[in-house]
Amino acid sequence: MTKTSEVDIWTPIKIGDCQLAHRVVLAPLTRNRASKSERYPSTWVPNDLMKEYYVKRATPGGLLITEATPVSLRASGLFGIPGSFTDEQQAGWRPIVSAVHDKGGYIFNQLWHQGRTTHSALIGGRQPESSSDIPMQGTFQWSGFDARPFEVPKPMTQEDISNTQNDFVNAAQKAMEVGFDGIEVHAGNGYLFDQFLHSNINKRTDKYGGSIEKRCRFVLETVGKLCEAIGPSKVAVRLTPFGMLFGQTFGENRLEQWSYLCRELGKFGLAYVHLVEPRFDELKSASEKQDALKDMISNGQEEVSLKPFREALGLSTPLITAGGFGPENANEGIQNGTSDLVAFGRYFVANPDLVDKLKDKEALYKWDRSRFYGPFVDNEVGYTVFPSREFAKKGDISKAQLAD
DSSP states (O other): OOOSTTOOTTSOEEETTEEESOOEEEOOOOOOOOEEOSSSTTOEEOOHHHHHHHHHHOOTTOEEEOOOEESSSTTOOSTTOOOSSSHHHHHHHHHHHHHHHHTTOEEEEEEEOOGGGSOGGGTTTOOOEESSSOOOSSEEEETTEEEEEOOOOEEOOHHHHHHHHHHHHHHHHHHHHHTOSEEEEEOOTTSHHHHHHOTTTOOOOSTTSSSHHHHHHHHHHHHHHHHHHHOGGGEEEEEOTTOOTTTTOOOSOHHHHHHHHHHHHTTSOOSEEEEEOOOOSSSSOHHHHHHHHHTTOTTOOSOOSSHHHHHHHOSSSOEEEESSOOTTTTTHHHHTTSOSEEEESHHHHHOTTHHHHHHHTOOOOOOOGGGSSOOOTTTTBTTTBOHHHHHHHTTOHHHHHHOO
């Protein structure tokens, strides 16, 4: 990968087996618009509305990453989340993948296990699983589900860990059968793999806990099995080294932990690694977030950034970065060599034609956070249709202000 100011988001790049025409990526975004299965309890299936959503954001030579999809029932935990483990779900994904390919785009399937962040009522009465028996604080609450306290999770046995790894392999193989161009392992945001990576959650004393190397073992073993099953060029991993607000992840030694993990991931020859930048808009001020992050970095470095992890990963593995990027700073990481591709989330939600707008330097619509997570009676609003814009085009400003 070239480190030069001449490279930008419009410079072609190859990831895995995919020759991309540009470096603008649709980030994996939970939207809760799947249909309830009529065959399998507590499972959800991709539908035609989701097909429209993804196709509208597909471009020739562009990369889309699907929303997080559970690899088994026990990996699940939210309404409206399409899975990747039943034949019915496979059948739902197939036309979506085909339609994206028909537009010349590429699509990776993000695979997911929620671990302790789910509830037994949503996973067939099973006890949630995690690295240790440390529960989430607070209550589990989601649209359509009455608030109730998080449960004490079951510390996973070796058998549980092996079964989960097999679930990921089976889901990845199903993704290949459907026609996905690759899979992305969700190992961040406080979900299962992250629960093994963080020292405040992982209190194990076996080979999966107690040291940096042991806390990384579960995810590295799983990635290795996936590479053996479908090939490393089809496998990617998403990490959130500075995640705090998702899943109550407050582990220590962030720099050492994720630098080691990135060095090991760099040995596989993966399609890419996907890192999330520290986000500053979720606390009251940037300085407040910086202070909190510095407390978790053992060597007291002043700058909180992804640069050390880029260096640990090396330049042979493409790096996608995400986290609050907009048109004004999309090229920064690419041009200074700390990133190769940029994933957009909220701007892609509000602007299905984001790639064209960025290229033409058009103004972008802002997002409506209240329509991010369904399910809704009118699932299409704020997802595939934006009524306020249609009213505005017709000059009916009063209705435009009320819509969406």
